[in-house]
Amino acid sequence: MTGELFIDPQRCIGCRACVEACSECSGHGGTSMIHLDDLARTATVQTAPTVCMHCDEPACAAVCPADAISKGPDGVVHTAMTERCIGCSNCVLACPFGVPKYDARLDLMMKCDLCYDRTSVDLKPMCATVCPSGALFYGTRAEVEDRRQAQPRNVFQFGDEVVRTKISYMVPAHHEQIRVTESAEVVRSVAEQCLEEAIV
Numbered sequence: 620m621t622g623e624l625f626i627d628p629q630r631c632i633g634c635r636a637c638v639e640a641c642s643e644c645s646g647h648g649g650t651s652m653i654h655l656d657d658l659a660r661t662a663t664v665q666t667a668p669t670v671c672m673h674c675d676e677p678a679c680a681a682v683c684p685a686d687a688i689s690k691g692p693d694g695v696v697h698t699a700m701t702e703r704c705i706g707c708s709n710c711v712l713a714c715p716f717g718v719p720k721y722d723a724r725l726d727l728m729m730k731c732d733l734c735y736d737r738t739s740v741d742l743k744p745m746c747a748t749v750c751p752s753g754a755l756f757y758g759t760r761a762e763v764e765d766r767r768q769a770q771p772r773n774v775f776q777f778g779d780e781v782v783r784t785k786i787s788y789m790v791p792a793h794h795e796q797i798r799v800t801e802s803a804e805v806v807r808s809v810a811e812q813c814l815e816e817a818i819v
């Protein structure tokens with residue numbers, strides 16, 4: 620696997636091509652594993668895609684009592700194994716990025732596995748293949764650093780907790796890491812906070 624996935628929420632135009640492409644994958648039966656978030660709905664039409672960030676130390680796998688989630692040697696955190704997952708939703712609650720979703724129909728947790736059938740043979744994931752604006756870009760770090768003003772960052776600070784990920788967000792170069800803050804009144808996604816950093 621020579622490429623990496625880079626997310627630039629500022630480039631998202633809300634066309635939903637990524638969602639449609641993801642839901643066409645036969646591996647998850649018509650359900651998209653990519654979520655398109657509407658950010659600050661009352662103030663803007665801005666949207667941003669959310670995929671699994673493939674954490675270096677995945678909280679989802681750490682809390683799974685059935686050992687259903689595994690991380691491969693290439694850093695990809697795989698979706699729950701059907702034969703092991705007991706549908707307890709621990710992973711749904713533990714993920715700092717709000718990624719895994721429990722599918723009651725299948726009694727199974729499902730999440731993005733970085734199109735492993737494609738990326739393991741050096742093909743782009745479906746979402747990055749169809750994204751017309753480069754909000755989802757798959758390539759080498761050198762390529763994205765060379766082409767963009769925003770720079771890739773994959774270190775996130777949630778309170779005292781530092782989370783490193785395989786996937787990067789594009790933010791202004793002066794940010795060495797992305798601080799994710801909490802507020803009792805407003806719930807904001809990581810994408811939304813990255814976007815604020817990019818615009819400020």
Ligand code: SF4
Pocket residue numbers: 670671672673674677678679680696713714715716717718719730
């Ligand atoms: S982003 Fe969430 S689902 Fe993905 S590896 Fe990290 S903890 Fe697991």
Ligand code: SF4
Pocket residue numbers: 630631632633634635636637638655667668749750751752753754755
């Ligand atoms: S395909 Fe790209 S631009 Fe369109 S909604 Fe998805 S991320 Fe946004």
